[in-house]
Amino acid sequence: MDLYPLLNSLRIAAISAVIVFFIGIAAAYYIAKCPRIVKGVLDVILTLPLVLPPTVVGYLLLLVLGPKRVIGSFFLESFNVKLTMQWWSAIFAVSVIVLPLMYRTARGAFENFDENLASAGRTLGLSNTYIFWRIRIPACKQGIIAGVVLSFARALGEYGATSMIAGYTPGKTATVSTAVYNLWRIGNDELALKWVLINIAISAVVLLCINLIEKPYGRRSK
C-alpha cells in the first residue's frame, strides 16, 4: 500500500496549522482593536469559509490563483511557477478553510484575557512585543493550543477545495480524503476502506489530544 496520501495529508495539515496559527492570532488580536463597523465586516469575512461549501472556496481561490488569473498568471510569467495542481496548492485551500477555527478560538481566548495584566506589564516598562508573547499568549495558551489542534484535525479532512485546486494525481497531489473518493470511484473498495479507517484513527487520536490538553488546565483555573 502506497502511503504517499498519508504523508501528503500530514504535511499539508501541519504547514497549514502553522500558517493559520500566526494569521489567526494576528487577526484575532488586531481585529479586536478595530472600530466596531470594521470589526463586524472583518469578522464576517474571516468566518465565512467556515459556513461556505468548500467548493465555493475552491472556486474563489481558482479565480485568483488559476494560471490565467491575476496572481496565478503573475507567478507563472515571473517565476515560471504554477500555483495550482501542485501538492502544496492544497495548503492555500486548507489554510483558508481552517482559518476561521483558529481565528475564533484565539479571539475567544483573548476576550477572556485580563487587560490589567497587559497594563501592569506596560507600567513595569515591558515592551508590547514582550507582553504579547510572554504574558498574553501564555495566559491564553489553552484556547490557542485547542485552536491549533482543531485546525490541524480539520485540515486533515479537507476535501472539496483541495480537490479543486490540487486535483488528484496519485503520488503527487493525492491526499487521504481525495484518495478515498477516487479509489471508491474506480471501484477499489478495499483500499478505500483502509484509508477510511486510517483517517478515522488519526482524527480520533487528535480529538483525544484536545481533550487531554483541555482537562488539566480547566480544572486548575476553577
Next chain:
Amino acid sequence: MLYADFEKQLDLFTLKVHIDLDSGIYSLFGASGAGKSMTLKCIAGIEKPDRGIIRLGDRVLFDSDRRIDLPPQKRGVGYLFQEYALFPDMTVKGNIKAGLHRLPRKERNAKADELMKEFRLTSLADQKPIRLSGGEKQRVALARIFASEPEVLLLDEPFSSLDTFLKWELIPYFKETLQSFSGCSIMVSHDIDEVVSLCGMVSVIQSGVTEPAVGIDAFRAMIEEKLPAKNLSKESDTKND
C-alpha cells in the same frame, strides 16, 4: 512633585482631576464608581485624558496642548492593581524579574534575589501566583513594582481583595514599605480606616471631581462632622464591596 490637572469625559460624568503633591502618601477617597481608578489609569498612561497636563518632577508625562503623551513604559509610574495583576504563567521570581528589564540580563538574577529577601519571598521563589495567599500576592506585586524603580506609586484599593482580619495584619508592614519609598504615593480607597491609618493627605473625589486636598486630621474632623462617631467604625466594617 506630581502635578495632574486634566479632564476626561466618561459615560456617567466628566472626570475633573486636580492633584498637586510633593511627598508622602496621598489618598484619593471616594465611593465606588467615583472615578478613582480611572484617575490613576490616566496618570499611569493606561487611559488618555481628553485634555490637561500631567507632570512628574520636571518631566511632562502628558500635555494635550503640546501633544505629549508618554507611553506607560516611559512614565516611571508604579501601579499596584486591585487584584495585583501578577503574571499567572511566571513564578514569583519571574514576576519580579519582569520588573527588572531595564537592567542587563546578568544583573537581574542577583537583584531579584535581593528584592525577594527584602519582601520575605525567598521561600516562595518558584511558586506560581495561583498558589499564593492574598498577602503574599500583595508582597510580590510590591516587590515587582519596586524592581522597576518608579518615581511615584499608584495604589488602587490595595486591600480590597483581602479579608478584614488579614488587612489589619498587613497594614503596618505596608505602611513601612511605603515610607521607605523615596517618591510619593497615591492610594485610592473607599475605606475611611485605611485612609486614616496610612495617608497624610486626603482628597475626596465625588462624581469624578476632586476636592482640594486636606491633612489627615482635618479629614477626620470632616468625616466625624458628617457621620456620628459610632457609625464610623460600623460603616467601615460593613463596607467591603
